[in-house]
Amino acid sequence: MTNEKNHIIPYRTFLFVLAGLILLTLTSVALTQIYLGTMTIIIALLIAAVKSSFVLRIFMHLKFENKMFSLMIIAVILLIGSVIFITLLDYLYR
Amino acid sequence: MSLITETHRDDLASKTGMWLFLFTEMLLFGGLFIVYSVYRFRNPEAFHQAAHELSVFIGTANTIILLISSSTIAMSVTAIQKKNKKLALLLLGITILLGVAFLVNKYFEWGGHIKEHIYPGSSVLALRGQGDVLFYGLYFFMTGLHALHIIIGLVFIGFITVFIIKDKIDYSNFALLENSGLYWHLVDLIWIFLFPLFYLIT
Secondary structure, eight states, rough: OOOOTTOOOHHHHHHHHHHHHHHHHHHHHHHHHHTTHHHHHHHHHHHHHHHHHHHHIIIIIIGGGGHHHHHHHHHHHHHHHHHHHHHHHHHHOO | OOGGGGGOOOOOHHHHHHHHHHHHHHHHHHHHHHHHHHHHOEEEHHHHHHHSOOOHHHHHHHHHHHHHHHHHHHHHHHHHHTHHHHHHHHHHHHHHHHHHHHHHHHHHHHHHHHTTOOOOOHHHHHHTOHHHHHHHHHHHHHHHHHHHHHHHHHHHHHHHHHHHHHTTBBTBBOHHHHHHHHHHHHHHHHHHHOOOOIOOOO
């Protein structure tokens, strides 16, 4: 039962990613305390998106997994994103 | 023929099933994020004021707690692959402890709000207007649903820990451990978005 999924990710990788994630968290906290206006929302959500891509790709092994999983996740994200976009369009221009 | 002794197992299918389940979770929270963005758009002032009352410090601490717990469960998969059972158990133990720490923080945070008579259905909150009622309604519902997922994740990881102790999960058969990790990472992923939406964007 040995297939290609026997890829072992070294402990180091996870520690580096963790350090990066904590750094990004502190950055977003610091930046949102300073900036005002709509930029705050954009910065906070952008950093959240970067953080979640790290979690998905490294912690959830997507980088080393069958491409099918990545494609399905992209589809789900596009679905949620487009529903949010269309709903907001409706409320903005009603 | 060695075929007779082999038990049937399909790790890829088990992982695919887990991912399909996680998609339904993403859609569940995705729907709530849509509700949040519409209400925020309609009540910008009230949401702005109400978000200021949440403690950024507790929110940040809980974010870091969850991130560390995600990395420890991810490392426990590496440990089991390297046949290091003790380290895998230790890392899972740390994950469970961090999950409990998150819930303890949440308990004190919610306790603080409730002491100030801020909870869904409170008459004090109703006096502050519709926007505040909506903000705190969403806050309690979304963080509460997330905390429920933490509790479910902790039970899941608890079972996995027992399975590893009993050698039902080992270096040749760790799909269940990976799946519990996927669930825990998803809970972390949702918090990554809940945290800026409720605590940071004011």
